[in-house]
Amino acid sequence: MSRVSLRHRLAERGIDRNLLLLLPAAVFVLTLFIYPFFYGVGLSFQPKRGGPLGAYREFFTDAYLRDTVWTTLRLSLPAALLNVLASVPIALRMRGRFRGRRLVTTILVVPITLGTVLTAQGLLNFLGPTGWFNRILMSVRIVDTPVSLTHNYWGVFLSLVITGFPFAFLLVLSYLSGIDPTLERAAATLGAGRWQRFRRITLPLLAPGLATTFCLTFVLAFSVFPSAVLVGDPSGTTRVISIAAYDAAYVKYDYALASAVAVVMGVVELVVIATVLGGRSLLYTGSTSGGKG
Amino acid sequence: MSGRRIVASPGAWLVWGAVVFFFVNLAGVIGSVVVSSFGTRWFDTWLPEGGWTTKWYSQAWDEFTLLPVLTVTLEVSLLVVGVSVLIGVPAAYVLARRSFPGRRLLYLLFLLPILMPPITYGIPLATVLYKYGFAGNLSGVVLANLVPSVPFVILTMTPFIEQIDPAIERAARMCGAGTTQVFLRILAPLLVPGILAASILVLVRTVGMFELTFLTAGPDSQTLVVALYYSMSAAGIRAQQSVDAMAVMYTSMMLVLLVVALRFVNPTQLVARVKEDVSE
Structure with a gap:
């Protein structure tokens, strides 16, 4: 009898045999995500020399490694910011129904599926010194010598925009479509102009969504790897932190250092995300649909 | 108008x-x-x-041994899709229907692999997989690709299951159906569109996933993206055009998948349920 009543008591709190359905997924995440993560953290404190903090000391004293943090932020923050800010006015135009809306969104999804590798190859062909872009600029006499846009900062930046902008746009568009348009109409009947409606109604409701979008776009841009190698200048201006991690693991076979770099990378990313989301909690959160009546 | x-x-x-x-x-x-x-x-x-x-295409096909590469790509993606649906859908069901202690924590746990950049967890993961002899072959690539795919299935399926009326399940239970029967005869038919959408998205993500495959693949277990990357970074040895030809093959494959995917999913609905402006 007592077994039955224990089962009853547990079931009342929501624990019963059906929860076993969660088991495979939980075991999976624990063994393939959490365990490797802590294994990596542990590894980063066991370098071959220099005591438990040796790998971190090596990272922060070697300018070639330390500067990768700054290089990565210098690429990913402006790219993510541009992607989000450019999405807002375009999404404002495109909400609601119009002919070809589905076509536009479909075309915008294409770059997401292209992936960074193909985008890199395309950028090398298109923006290179003999590519179409420089040919057009030179034939209309804007410049005399080809603009150098590949194998430097701008090549990587543009590849981040091409892959990141559509993603940011689709997110912003879906957040914007979730805002009840009657709210803005109510403001309009009360005499608010276009700018006032945006500033006082739409923007405050959209801001939390923008913060989330910024975080997700930033994560994409922060882990830039293939394009930084292929269209960038991987030993100089675009030596991002993931290249440093890869180098440590697969070129120098120093797994302690590689794990330390990965940990630093995760921490830097989480700091940025926490800052943005912490700012978000100061903003309005709640329903974006208008009440009835 | x-x-x-x-x-x-x-x-x-x-x-x-x-x-x-x-x-x-x-x-x-x-x-x-x-x-x-x-x-x-x-x-x-x-x-x-x-x-x-069109000679660059046949050249790329021979030089980069694309037939095995495509076979590996197909095997990896199908295995990843199958396993992640099998693991993810039951978990999504429990997360959608039940409230129990630790639910939010578990949800956060499933969210983390999607939020972290693949390189940060990919390197420790690859180290662990190498330690146990999984990396460098197909199983390692599949295991690594499952890490973001299982949570992705869970996160896309949870809202989908939430919108199915629980009264249907209750009715089935009243008629004497067990959990297995409810799953197979009631939920499975209702879930097919959602599972299809999630599978195709996982397929697209896996075919395009570079970092994790790159970190865990051996010479015989490269997928198309990784082979493309290697051929590009070794540029100069081979004609640029055959690399381009390979890139075009990759793109057209992705485009086919994309067109199929868009028949089932509306891109703006991936992140939030869109309320169409009905009053216009």
Whole structure:
């Protein structure tokens, strides 16, 4: 009898045999995500020399490694910011129904599926010194010598925009479509102009969504790897932190250092995300649909 | 419809101009790869010289041994899709229907692999997989790709299951169906569209996933993206055009998947349920 009543008591709190359905997924995440993560953290404190903090000391004293943090932020923050800010006015135009809306969104999804590798190859062909872009600029006499846009900062930046902008746009568009348009109409009947409606109604409701979008776009841009190698200048201006991690693991076979770099990378990313989301909690959160009546 | 204005405001012109500029450059980026892959020679001219050819495709096919690479890509993606659906859907069901202690924590746990950049957890993961002898072959690539895929299935399926009326399940239970029967005869048919959508998205993500495959693949277990990366970073040894040809094959494969995917999913609904403006 007592077994039955224990089962009853547990079931009342929501624990019963059906929860076993969660088991495979939980075991999976624990063994393939959490365990490797802590294994990596542990590894980063066991370098071959220099005591438990040796790998971190090596990272922060070697300018070639330390500067990768700054290089990565210098690429990913402006790219993510541009992607989000450019999405807002375009999404404002495109909400609601119009002919070809589905076509536009479909075309915008294409770059997401292209992936960074193909985008890199395309950028090398298109923006290179003999590519179409420089040919057009030179034939209309804007410049005399080809603009150098590949194998430097701008090549990587543009590849981040091409892959990141559509993603940011689709997110912003879906957040914007979730805002009840009657709210803005109510403001309009009360005499608010276009700018006032945006500033006082739409923007405050959209801001939390923008913060989330910024975080997700930033994560994409922060882990830039293939394009930084292929269209960038991987030993100089675009030596991002993931290249440093890869180098440590697969070129120098120093797994302690590689794990330390990965940990630093995760921490830097989480700091940025926490800052943005912490700012978000100061903003309005709640329903974006208008009440009835 | 009669109120549609032909003359747009300067702001509208600016916005549409930016969109068109983006699309033109996007077309240039993709177009230059396609044109180059069909051209015989292309150095300092607007278009390739010496006529059009498809020889780069057959050359790429032979040089990069694309048949095994495509087979591996297909095997990896199908295995990842199958396993992640099998693991993810039951978990999504419990998360959607039940409230129990630790639910939020578990949800956060499933969210983490999607939020972290693949390189940060990929390197420790690859180290662990190498330690136990999984990396460098197909099983390692599949295991690594499952890490973001299982949570992705869970996160896309949870809202989908939430919108199915629980009264249907209760009715089935009243008629004496057990959990297995409820799953197989009630939920499975209702879930098919959602599972299909999630599978196709996982498929697209896995075919395009570079970092994790790159970190765990051995010479016999490269997928198409990784092979493409290696052929690009070793440029100079082979003709640029055959790399372009390979890139075009990769793109067309992704495009086919994308078109199929878009038949089942509306892109703006991936992140939030969109309320269409019904009053217009």
